[in-house]
Amino acid sequence: MAKEQKDSLFLLIKSLTKSEKRQFKLYVGRLEGNTESKFLNLFTILEKLPAYNEAAILKLGIVNKQQLANVKAHLYKQILISLKLNPSHQNIRSKIREQLDFASILYHKGLYKQSLIILDKVKVVAIQNEEKNMAYEIVDLEKVIESQYITRSLNSRADELTNQASELSELNSIASNLSNLSLQLYSIILQSGYVKNEEERERVTEYFKKCLPEVDINKLGFREKLWLYNAYLWYSFLMQDFLNCYKYSLKWVNLFYKNPKMINLNPVFFLKGNNYLLESLFFAKNKKRFQITLENFEDLILSKSFPKNENLEALSFLYLNLNKVNYYFIDGSFEEGLDIIPTIEMDLKSFESRIDEHYIMTFYYKFACLHFGAGNNKKCIEYLDRIISNKSLSMRKDLLCFSRILNLFAHYEAGLDYHFESLLKSTYKFLIKMDDLYEVQQEMIKFIKGLQNIYPHDIKKAFKELHKTLKKYENHPYERRAFLYLDIISWLESKITNTPVAQVIKEKYLANFDK
Numbered sequence: 001m002a003k004e005q006k007d008s009l010f011l012l013i014k015s016l017t018k019s020e021k022r023q024f025k026l027y028v029g030r031l032e033g034n035t036e037s038k039f040l041n042l043f044t045i046l047e048k049l050p051a052y053n054e055a056a057i058l059k060l061g062i063v064n065k066q067q068l069a070n071v072k073a074h075l076y077k078q079i080l081i082s083l084k085l086n087p088s089h090q091n092i093r094s095k096i097r098e099q100l101d102f103a104s105i106l107y108h109k110g111l112y113k114q115s116l117i118i119l120d121k122v123k124v125v126a127i128q129n130e131e132k133n134m135a136y137e138i139v140d141l142e143k144v145i146e147s148q149y150i151t152r153s154l155n156s157r158a159d160e161l162t163n164q165a166s167e168l169s170e171l172n173s174i175a176s177n178l179s180n181l182s183l184q185l186y187s188i189i190l191q192s193g194y195v196k197n198e199e200e201r202e203r204v205t206e207y208f209k210k211c212l213p214e215v216d217i218n219k220l221g222f223r224e225k226l227w228l229y230n231a232y233l234w235y236s237f238l239m240q241d242f243l244n245c246y247k248y249s250l251k252w253v254n255l256f257y258k259n260p261k262m263i264n265l266n267p268v269f270f271l272k273g274n275n276y277l278l279e280s281l282f283f284a285k286n287k288k289r290f291q292i293t294l295e296n297f298e299d300l301i302l303s304k305s306f307p308k309n310e311n312l313e314a315l316s317f318l319y320l321n322l323n324k325v326n327y328y329f330i331d332g333s334f335e336e337g338l339d340i341i342p343t344i345e346m347d348l349k350s351f352e353s354r355i356d357e358h359y360i361m362t363f364y365y366k367f368a369c370l371h372f373g374a375g376n377n378k379k380c381i382e383y384l385d386r387i388i389s390n391k392s393l394s395m396r397k398d399l400l401c402f403s404r405i406l407n408l409f410a411h412y413e414a415g416l417d418y419h420f421e422s423l424l425k426s427t428y429k430f431l432i433k434m435d436d437l438y439e440v441q442q443e444m445i446k447f448i449k450g451l452q453n454i455y456p457h458d459i460k461k462a463f464k465e466l467h468k469t470l471k472k473y474e475n476h477p478y479e480r481r482a483f484l485y486l487d488i489i490s491w492l493e494s495k496i497t498n499t500p501v502a503q504v505i506k507e508k509y510l511a512n513f514d515k
Contacts, residue, residue, distance in 0.1 A: 009076050010052040011353070013043065015310060016079075020086060021047065027082040038063050039075040089309075092129050092265055096122055100138060112145050119145075129265060130223045132175070136168040171224055174213055178227035181211045185234035193398065194240050196438060196478050201239065208235050222259050226252065226269060233276055240481055246280035253277050263300075267307045268315060275319040282323070283484065285513045287330045294323055314354035317347060322359075325366045331513075332490075332505025334373030341367050358399070361387050365403055369486070372406060373502050377414035381407060397434055402485040404430055405444055409491065424451055440473050440482035460496060467492040 016024070028040050041062045049056070058064070063071050083089050099122040106115035119142050126135040143161050188204065195201045212231065220228065229252040236244035252273035256263050263270045274297045281290040300306055301316045321344045328337030348355075348363060368383035384407040387399065404427045411423055431445045447466050454462050470489055473479035483489060487505060494501040 007052040009072050010046055010049070012076065012079060013046045020083060023086055024079055024082040027085065028078060038067070038071050039078060042071055042075055043079075092125070093131060093134070096126050096129075096131055096134050099125075100134065100141070103138075103141065107141065107145055112148065116142065116145055130221055130262070132168050132172055132221070132223065136165065136172055139165045139168060171221060174215060174220070175224050175227050177211070177213045178224065178231050181208070182227060182230040182234055184211070185231065185238060189234065189238060194478075194481055195238055201478075204235070204238055222255065222262055225255055226266075229255065240477065242280055242283040245276070246284060249273060249277040249280050264305075264307050267312050271301070271312070271315050271319055275323070278319075278323040278326070282326045282330060285330050285509065287327070287509075287513070290323075290327060290330065294320075294327065297323075310354065314351050317351055318355055318359055321347075322362070322366070325363070325370070328370065329366075329373075331509035332373060332502040334370050334502045337370045338374055338376075341370065357390075357392065361390060361399060365399055365406075368403070368406060368410075372410055372413075373505070375413075375500065375502075377410040378416075380410040381414065381416075384410065398485060401431065401434060401441060402482075405448075405488075406486055408448065424448060438479055438482045439476075440470060440479050440488075443469050443473075444488070463492050463495045467496065 024043070025040075028037070042057070045057055045060060045062070046052070054068070058068070084094070099118055103115045103118040103122070106112075106118065119138050123135055123138045123142075126132070126138060139161055143165070146157055146161065185204075185208070192200075195204055208231075215224070215228065217225070217228075229248045233245060233248040233252065236242075236248060253270075256266075256270050256273065274293070278290060278293055278297070281293060298320055301320065306312075321340075324340055325337060325344070328334060344363065345367070348360065352360065364383045364386050368380045368387075371377070371380040371383065384403050387403045388407060408423060408427050411420060428445065428448050431441065431448070434441070443466070447462070450462070467489065470492070474483065474489055487501075490504045490508065491501050493499070494504045497504070
């Protein structure tokens with residue numbers, strides 16, 4: 001079944017809206033010979049199938065096994081052409097590209113003047129909309145044509161095009177270098193996580209400074225500033241410098257608000273910027289500003305003016321709901337947070353094919369944490385089991401690590417001790433196989449290993465000793481991130497004082513952040 005669901009053509013057809021299907025049939029029906037074509041018949045069959053089934057397709061006899069691959073490839077191409085013609089998929093980039101194609105056709109027909117008129121107009125549009133790569137391509141074609149069509153003052157025209165090409169080339173180079181740097185920093189986070197010691201900090205900082213181009217912020221356009229803030233943001237996340245994370249994510253979002261037309265042109269970056277801004281406020285535990293930012297974010301993406309398509313719908317769902325859940329973690333309002341789980345979980349099913357599996361597991365982990373904080377330990381275990389039993393989750397070892405630790409605590413809290421010893425052993429074996437563990441995780445391994453030898457009446461003493469050990473890492477520049485996955489210190493304090501963990505977190509929030 002997994003193989004069937006990965007068929008590209010089938011997934012493309014299933015992603016089509018009713019209007020897109022209707023337009024495709026009109027598009028292929030414009031030629032009389034297409035109405036009985038094999039590729040259109042294949043489309044009709046795939047449209048009705050609940051899952052891709054090659055044997056069922058061949059059994060119908062519309063195409064033999066040798067022809068199927070070619071017919072599928074042709075159908076795939078025709079659907080894409082039809083989608084390209086759909087007004088809902090046309091934006092400023094496609095319109096600029098279309099005009100550039102028209103100008104190129106006119107040039108090849110020897111109609112130089114007509115070509116130059118189109119290029120001159122569309123170049124202005126490209127520059128105004130920060131499409132500088134295409135603007136450079138337009139200037140490049142203008143230079144080729146001007147060398148063959150001499151009616152203007154060639155000297156002044158040559159200077160004008162040369163200067164434009166140089167300026168665009170410089171800005172494109174800056175944007176390219178900054179985007180490369182951003183991607184490399186993001187890659188570091190995925191591969192090795194956040195910096196864990198001074199040596200890693202120095203290495204990453206040296207790399208960042210080396211690759212960061214020298215720029216004059218006043219000479220940069222929207223696109224270059226966007227990549228600059230992006231690079232600084234990822235560097236700040238790597239350093240766990242949440243104050244600067246907030247600073248640069250806010251610059252990122254404000255850049256869009258200062259250039260509102262760019263929200264429609266670059267909606268994905270707008271969504272990501274708001275997500276990082278909310279994440280920064282979450283780490284800083286600024287609930288009041290988090291709430292205002294989240295409400296403004298939701299109002300805008302639900303407004304009629306915000307662009308709509310399947311990708312944006314999935315990203316909006318993801319960023320909006322992950323942050324809605326995070327809202328209840330800031331001050332330990334776990335009980336209140338339980339109310340939103342059923343709605344999110346129901347909607348999650350409709351987005352499963354469009355959202356990375358790691359994000360789905362992240363939702364499950366957050367649901368588990370909400371239930372754990374609210375004292376619903378058995379429900380917590382149910383969600384954690386979905387993560388732990390997932391054999392395809394090759395990345396996000398941190399998620400797997402803390403899922404197993406939380407699973408152990410939930411079993412302890414629920415009094416499910418009939419196989420607790422085997423659970424201890426399996427958790428211990430999993431953790432010791434992990435590379436690059438934080439000190440906090442290593443201390444947890446020692447504690448878990450020692451739990452097997454602790455008598456029930458000594459457990460509170462063991463909790464106190466672990467709390468004392470972990471407390472020194474609470475504000476450690478490299479170790480504190482571990483507590484963002486699981487606030488184990490608050491849980492230990494709840495066990496030591498016989499107080500609900502939600503109450504412990506709430507009191508800490510009121511004492512330290514609600515000012």
